[in-house]
Every structure is written in C-alpha cells, then in structure tokens.
Amino acid sequence: MEGDNLMYQEERLIEIIRYLNKNRRISVDQICDLFDVSRDTARRDLVKLEDRKAIVRTRGGAILPSSHNVIKDYTKRLETVSQEKQKIGNKAASLIQFGDKIILDTSTTVQACADKMEAMECTVITNSINQAEILSNKKHVNIQLLGGALQKEHRFLFGTSVIERLRKFHVDKAFIGVVGISENGLTIAHEEDGMVKKNMIRQAKQVIVLADHTKFGVTEFFQFAALEDVDLIITDKAPEPDFQHLLDQNEVELLVAEEEVVDVWS
Numbered sequence: 001m002e003g004d005n006l007m008y009q010e011e012r013l014i015e016i017i018r019y020l021n022k023n024r025r026i027s028v029d030q031i032c033d034l035f036d037v038s039r040d041t042a043r044r045d046l047v048k049l050e051d052r053k054a055i056v057r058t059r060g061g062a063i064l065p066s067s068h069n070v071i072k073d074y075t076k077r078l079e080t081v082s083q084e085k086q087k088i089g090n091k092a093a094s095l096i097q098f099g100d101k102i103i104l105d106t107s108t109t110v111q112a113c114a115d116k117m118e119a120m121e122c123t124v125i126t127n128s129i130n131q132a133e134i135l136s137n138k139k140h141v142n143i144q145l146l147g148g149a150l151q152k153e154h155r156f157l158f159g160t161s162v163i164e165r166l167r168k169f170h171v172d173k174a175f176i177g178v179v180g181i182s183e184n185g186l187t188i189a190h191e192e193d194g195m196v197k198k199n200m201i202r203q204a205k206q207v208i209v210l211a212d213h214t215k216f217g218v219t220e221f222f223q224f225a226a227l228e229d230v231d232l233i234i235t236d237k238a239p240e241p242d243f244q245h246l247l248d249q250n251e252v253e254l255l256v257a258e259e260e261v262v263d264v265w266s
Helices: 009-023 028-034 039-051 067-095 108-116 129-136 160-166 191-202 241-249
Strands: 025-027 054-057 061-063 099-106 122-125 141-146 149-151 156-158 171-178 181-182 185-186 204-210 220-223 232-235 254-257
Touching: 009 025, 009 028, 009 039, 009 061, 009 067, 025 028, 028 039, 028 061, 039 054, 039 061, 067 108, 067 204, 067 232, 099 108, 108 129, 108 171, 108 204, 122 129, 129 141, 129 156, 156 191, 160 191, 171 191, 185 191, 191 204, 191 220, 241 254
Parallel strands: 099 122, 099 171, 122 141, 171 204, 204 232, 232 254
Antiparallel strands: 025 061, 054 061, 149 156, 181 185, 185 220
C-alpha cells in the first residue's frame, strides 16, 4: 500500500531533482518504482515541479531545464524547508497526549506533525485529504474528515459545509499553519482556507501555531486570527527581540524545536 512507504511530497521532489541532475531525465514509471507511489501521485509531483519552473515536463516524464543553477538553488531550499518542518512537526507531535481530541489544518508543516504522531488513541478532525491519508495508517487514531468543496491542487476541503460541521466539535488542541505571522496577526494567501482556519481556532481550548522562522514579520493577503488568539508557537529558530516582545505583549508562548537527527539520503 502506498501509505506504508509514505514520504513527504517535498522530500520526493528533492529526490526527483537529484535523480534528474544525475540522469538528465525521469519517467512517471521510474518515479512510481523509486518511491512506491501511484501514477497519479507521480504526475502530481511533476506538476508541482513544473509550476515551480524546476523541470520541463515531457510525454511520460520530465527533463531538466537549461539553467542548472536554478535547480541547485531550488534543491537546497527544499532540503532546508523539509528539515525545518520535520523539526517543528516532531515537537508538535510530542505535545499530543493519549485521548486528546485535536484539529489539524491543511498546511505542510502540520502534515509533518501528522506524520510524526504516535499510533495512540486520539481523535483527529481535519479538512485535509493528505492528513487523513497519513493518519489512516496509524492504529487507534480516529479520523473525522470534514466534507465540502475540494481544492484540487492542495487537496483540502472548504466551504460552508466544512465550517458548519466544524462548529459542532470542541477539541483540546488545534494545530495551525500560516504563511505569515506579524503585528497584523495570522495571515494566509486564500480567504477560503483562512475562513476554515478561523473556525478551527474558535473550537479549540489551545491554539498551537506551527511556523518556521521565515514566517515571522510576514503579512499575507487574508488575516484569519489575531496574535492574541494564539496560545503557543512552535518554530525552528528564535525570532528577533522585537518580534519576541510582540509575542510577549500578546501572551503568546514560544517553543523552539531542537535539532533532531534526520536521515541523510544517498
């Protein structure tokens, strides 16, 4: 089963680029064999790499574009982001206790938390197909997948039906990802995703934001919460003193994830 050999999509993208750097081209079938994924998953990986201008898609696969420097920079950035997310996700997962009722949003950093979760008795509410897919392989974890309109690219559900169902649940913790966190609160690019996050926060006793240090001081298009709505931020690196002071003013606790041993892929 594909989920039994689960790997973050970002990690697969790194390995696809590494393969291309060595072999110049890759096919959908090769991606399926290398990573034990479906053809649909392989195609989604190639679409994402093409959107980021990291590859040129061909019939049945992909090749490198002419600029190798762009690819090298892109690979390095993906590796860094992936490690940051793993650190933050691991720390976040360690806060989940037996019997907890939690909400997981759609962000990839929260996906790292889902992947690191132990297979213990708890209940997870999410509108993310990716999170549900990861957790379906963990025994004793009960999953409530919120139904609604499907955002195909990022595989999450949104809309009125999601929000209405959310309001029926009351949970211990909500784990929320952001694009930006600043004096303007928590922000994200798309209103439909932000409205779901806004209601997730309302239903939780404790609101835990997962954000790497690059999100600090950033303001995106749509504000879905104020800083005062947040109980705890888990990050990979301590912010500047001015930002730390802003968090203190809003009584937001900060937890910096320690370095962990990450497997180095050959």
